[in-house]
Amino acid sequence: MPELQAFQDAFVSALAERTATPIAAWLPEGEAEPAGLSIYRNTIAKGCVDALAANFPTVASLVGEDWFRAAAALFARQHPPRGAALLAYGEGFADWLARFPPAADLPYLPAMARLDRLWTTALFAPEAEPLAAEAFALDPEVLAGARATLHPSLAFAGFDSGLPGLWLAARQPDPAEMMLSPEPQGILIVRPADTVHSRVLDAAGLAFLTAARDDATLGEAITAAAQADPHADLASLFAALIADGAFSGLDLGDDR
Structure with missing residues (x-):
């Protein structure tokens, strides 16, 4: 087995390095390549x-x-x-x-x-059941003090321009004329079930998810969203994230 493992490792090196030198010891005499x-x-x-x-x-x-x-x-x-x-x-x-x-x-x-x-x-992230809206039907004070676990497939990022919108447009089967917006945009990508979903994320949504990822309570995350965009509809923002399947757990703080 050690000899077989040595040959396999040498063979992989020969493929990667594009030379037969690593397997020279196993080649017939006079055969270089x-x-x-x-x-x-x-x-x-x-x-x-x-x-x-x-x-x-x-x-x-x-x-x-x-x-x-x-x-x-x-x-x-x-x-x-x-x-x-x-x-x-x-x-x-x-x-x-x-x-x-x-x-x-x-x-x-x-x-x-x-x-x-x-x-x-x-697409290849671990499976997890997303939380339904009913999981958040709690007393407002309890909900504000809870910490949400983001779905393991959830990915999000912010950009200084409209690159997420350009990316989404380019992924369409028949993309129309694509324009790059100069306005900052975020992206949300998640696979709560069998299909990956993507959408543009605004400043408030990006701030909310960043805070939640960093272990903030839901109340703190909502505050971060409001600071990022004072005109944001926070109730709609939260509802949209639940509909996206962005959450897979809710810690009410009983063990803290």
């Missing part, structure tokens, strides 16, 4: 590119198939997968795009990749 090794490399490379295309569909749709697959092949060569499963492959792709010279004229592209990554993360 087995022909089959390139087949394995090409198969893995295609699998990585296909996985990136599946995990970053918005980026692919914005730049076109040829551009995307060429960039994805370079990323895969520099960042080979750590395991056989490629369902969530692409960690670091957004940061890589930010440093990729051909993407310099597309400054929105790394953000599109980060949003795609949030969507994929939500």
